[in-house]
Amino acid sequence: METKDLILRNWQDSDAKALYEMCLDETLRKSGIDFYNSITDSRNTIQCWKNDRGFKVIADKRNDNFIGFISLGGMNRYDGYMEIEYAVAARYRNNGCAMQAVQRMLDYGFKEMNLSAIAAWVRSHNKESIKVLEKCSFTYEGRLRKHARDKSDTLCYSILREEWEGLRRLCIDIRAMNYDDIPSICRADGDESKKNIDYLKRQLDNQEKGECTALLALYNDAVAGHVFLYHKCRWGGLAGHNIPGIVDLIVFEKYRRKKIATMLLDAAENIARQHCNKIYLDVCLNSDYGPAQRFYIKRGYIPNGKGAYYEEKICETNAVCRNDDELTLCLVKEL
Numbered sequence: 338m339e340t341k342d343l344i345l346r347n348w349q350d351s352d353a354k355a356l357y358e359m360c361l362d363e364t365l366r367k368s369g370i371d372f373y374n375s376i377t378d379s380r381n382t383i384q385c386w387k388n389d390r391g392f393k394v395i396a397d398k399r400n401d402n403f404i405g406f407i408s409l410g411g412m413n414r415y416d417g418y419m420e421i422e423y424a425v426a427a428r429y430r431n432n433g434c435a436m437q438a439v440q441r442m443l444d445y446g447f448k449e450m451n452l453s454a455i456a457a458w459v460r461s462h463n464k465e466s467i468k469v470l471e472k473c474s475f476t477y478e479g480r481l482r483k484h485a486r487d488k489s490d491t492l493c494y495s496i497l498r499e500e501w502e503g504l505r506r507l508c509i510d511i512r513a514m515n516y517d518d519i520p521s522i523c524r525a526d527g528d529e530s531k532k533n534i535d536y537l538k539r540q541l542d543n544q545e546k547g548e549c550t551a552l553l554a555l556y557n558d559a560v561a562g563h564v565f566l567y568h569k570c571r572w573g574g575l576a577g578h579n580i581p582g583i584v585d586l587i588v589f590e591k592y593r594r595k596k597i598a599t600m601l602l603d604a605a606e607n608i609a610r611q612h613c614n615k616i617y618l619d620v621c622l623n624s625d626y627g628p629a630q631r632f633y634i635k636r637g638y639i640p641n642g643k644g645a646y647y648e649e650k651i652c653e654t655n656a657v658c659r660n661d662d663e664l665t666l667c668l669v670k671e672l
């Protein structure tokens with residue numbers, strides 16, 4: 338099996354040394370991966386994996402160097418329910434290897450092994466692995482408290498066959514936005530003004546400072562929309578409450594009604610959930626925002642109970658104000 342940079346292949350005796358060395362790494366042990374007392378020990382273990390069709394070595398496509406491993410294994414449920422586990426050696430991290438391997442293994446699991454669901458259980462402190470799962474569109478299901486052997490919590494994620502099929506059909510990719518994206522965002526938005534460029538730059542500067550996550554949606558590789566998730570949002574009805582807030586969700590016109598906003602918000606909510614059990618946003622009350630109003634309510638966002646806001650201040654009963662973009666309702670969702 339291949340990806341852009343990797344091959345996923347069966348185990349060989351010659352992988353024993355690299356497996357042994359990889360598992361000496363402290364960060365891998367913290368994630369719950371077993372380690373081996375010697376190369377002989379790891380070679381003996383490899384014998385059981387050689388014929389396991391769901392257990393692959395992740396290797397560099399150019400030279401077959403051992404990068405890590407990935408597996409689909411039973412969880413003592415029914416045949417079509419499996420768990421994915423993976424590990425990447427320290428020196429190969431931060432190159433997108435895990436993501437490529439997970440996406441390829443999902444295709445293999447659903448297409449070739451005919452699975453119904455793939456689960457992933459990850460220790461709550463393993464932020465890198467959580468990011469990989471979220472980028473691969475796994476859904477967060479819940480937290481098993483002090484469940485891991487190191488007494489940390491286990492976070493449960495999964496992806497269902499129908500969700501994977503939906504992703505393939507939709508060709509939607511959600512990823513972090515960067516400065517190089519600005520020209521294509523402005524083109525897609527039909528607004529290449531300096532004001533828009535500066536606005537996007539400001540959001541990305543805030544991302545650099547760790548204040549927000551800027552997510553970009555691509556549809557068949559074309560820029561289709563974006564959203565900014567502020568981790569402690571400074572605007573709107575719940576400004577200053579240290580709650581994550583959704584800012585400027587937009588899907589450009591020709592890409593609407595393709596579930597792109599759904600995927601952007603899925604991704605943003607998954608990130609927000611790591612920090613807080615609530616998320617909020619402000620939606621304008623005029624009819625230009627009708628689709629957004631319906632979209633948020635259907636997703637479980639409910640008004641914060643303070644009535645309408647005008648220019649970010651509560652609008653007193655009987656106050657007169659214009660129905661422009663300053664007239665908003667603050668919506669909150671429990672995560």
Ligand SMILES: CC(C)(COP(=O)(O)OP(=O)(O)OC[C@H]1O[C@@H](n2cnc3c(N)ncnc32)[C@H](O)[C@@H]1OP(=O)(O)O)[C@@H](O)C(=O)NCCC(=O)NCCS
Nearest residue numbers: 586587588593594595596597598599620626628629631632
């Ligand atoms: C609101 C917006 C982000 C939705 O984007 P989208 O990618 O088209 O939304 P999705 O395809 O994920 O739609 C999800 C659901 O939202 C609701 N929805 C979306 N657009 C709708 C519309 N025009 N009319 C009624 N309901 C709509 C539907 O329930 C839809 O599910 P369905 O297609 O299965 O019926 C998009 O219309 C937009 O960018 N609008 C302008 C900017 C904006 O209002 N941003 C919000 C600022 S607070």
